[in-house]
Each structure stands twice: as structure tokens, then as C-alpha cells.
Amino acid sequence: FHGFNKFFGEQQVLNGIDLQVQSGEVIVILGPSGCGKSTLLRCLNGLEVAHSGSLKFLDRELLDKATDWRDIRQQIGMVFQSYHLFPHMSVLDNLLLGPLKVQKRQRREAQQQAEALLERVGLLDKRDAFPRQLS
Ligand SMILES: Nc1ncnc2c1ncn2[C@@H]1O[C@H](COP(=O)(O)OP(=O)(O)OP(=O)(O)O)[C@@H](O)[C@H]1O
């Protein structure tokens, strides 16, 4: 973000944001409720309009009219405060939906990655569970 502004009507929610995040860097955005944290993340994913300034991802200016957000969103993941899984699909099938349908990846390779990620967060034993069976 460089000199980035975002308005809701008259209200300016993000004011001249300058923020650079390097590949592999882990950062925390901290602040009181209503200060604009979610709005910042939503802008990063093209879920908000009415902004100005500059927003670059891998040297691409995302505020250009020509930006294909469906393409960008495949590379910028976002977990919402209230997340939604498809209730009729297992944990694994929920995880594989995007990689198989949108990214057209091979099931074998995508499933290997999904299982490795589940193992990393200690949820591999829930692989075949349905969302209602999870806490
Ligand atoms: N769709 C919207 N229309 C109008 N105003 C909005 C909209 N979404 C958020 N706002 C306002 O923008 C400001 C920032 O909201 P935002 O949700 O980004 O805050 P936050 O930092 O994520 O808060 P929290 O910690 O509660 O999640 C708030 O004043 C909020 O009321």
C-alpha cells in the first residue's frame, strides 16, 4: 500500500496507508474495533471499491481498472472472521474445491498438499469429517 485511502461515503476509513510486506514475512495488524483492519484486508482482495493511492502485488498495480481480481484472489487468500464451509462436503473436499475447480490442479498433487496442511495444524484425523462434526 502506498498513500492508500478508502472511503465509505463521506467517512474516510483508511487514510494514507503506507505498508510493505515482503514475501515470507508474517505481520500482525492490531488496533481497536472499527479502526479499519478488515477493510484493509478486503481492499487487498478487491472486495472494496472507492479507494485511491497505490496498491501493488508482485510489482503489479492492483488499482488499475484492468486488474483481473479472480486471478489475483487465487494468490491472495483470506479467511473471514465468520468462515463458511460447504456443509455437504467433507473437510478434504472443502479444501480441494478451489484447487481442483478454479485452479484446475491434479487431484493427487492438490490432495497431498491439503493433507500436509491438515497435518501441520493437527487436523488430519478430521479429513473425512463434515463441518457439523467440527467444533
Ligand atoms: N460496508 C460498510 N459501509 C459503511 N461503513 C463501513 C462498512 N464496513 C465497515 N464500515 C466502517 O468502517 C470502519 C472500519 O471497519 P472495519 O470493519 O474495517 O473495522 P475493524 O478494524 O476490522 O474492526 P473489528 O476489530 O471490530 O473487526 C468502521 O467505522 C465501520 O463502521
Ligand SMILES: [Mg+2]
Ligand atoms: Mg474486523
